[in-house]
Amino acid sequence: MDKIKTLATLNNLNKNTLMETLEIEFVDVGEDFVIAKMPVNSKVYQPYGILHGGATAALAETVGSCASVLFINAKTKIVKGIELSISHIKSKKEGFVFGIAKPIHKGRTTHLWEIKILDEENNLISICKLTNIVLDKQ
Template sequence: MIWKKDVTLERLNATSRNTLMEHLNIEYVEITDNSISATMPVSSITHQPMGLLHGGASVVLAETLGSLAANMCVDDNSYCVGLDINANHIRAKRNGVVTGKTWPIHIGVSTQVWQIEIVDEEQRLLCTSRITMAVKTRKGG
């Protein structure tokens, strides 16, 4: 297992209180030995003006997953911040729920790279994303 912190759905969902994740109704739904998944509704709060899932909302879900997972893979003396994220939007969606899943490509001392895929209820790929995280040391740590 790659997690260095107590990773439970209750703990992960508690981190979303009073954040953008709470506003977008992102909910962590699965943790495995090397991945984390979350859902996000597709509705007026995640639409762009044409009534489709906003690409930025997909990127928020992707960055949320990759960033949180990266921070769960470092000890308490370290933290991770985003350096770069990219996203390819493959398929449009008007309503329902999307599920994002992240897993590591690289977990290093100074950087981490995470893959994120977002699918619909029929497991059709909507967005594929990759985030690079910088691993930093806490002051005094």
């Protein structure tokens, strides 16, 4: 895997999407993980001035779905998220959060990912589980 090319491809997919609005950026990728970061600022706040759980969920689904895409033949298959569960552990007011997706199961038709949302000091902000379905392109 060419890490630089893969990260550039993933980041180019973000143009004109929610990911661009939330400033989500892929920062690392390997054989069994994908990492993206998102700034915590007023764009992602809820009314109390802390990270909104929906923005956290968007980061989790983004990193987990893109991780699945790396393990399929994207010319003939597509990935869609079918279930996301998330538990919020700690709040965050500023800085960055990082979504780290690691596989629990990579089957032929379903993928299950554990996504940890961490801050810059490796504090656990949220823990997520994402199930993706792998479908034939039509």
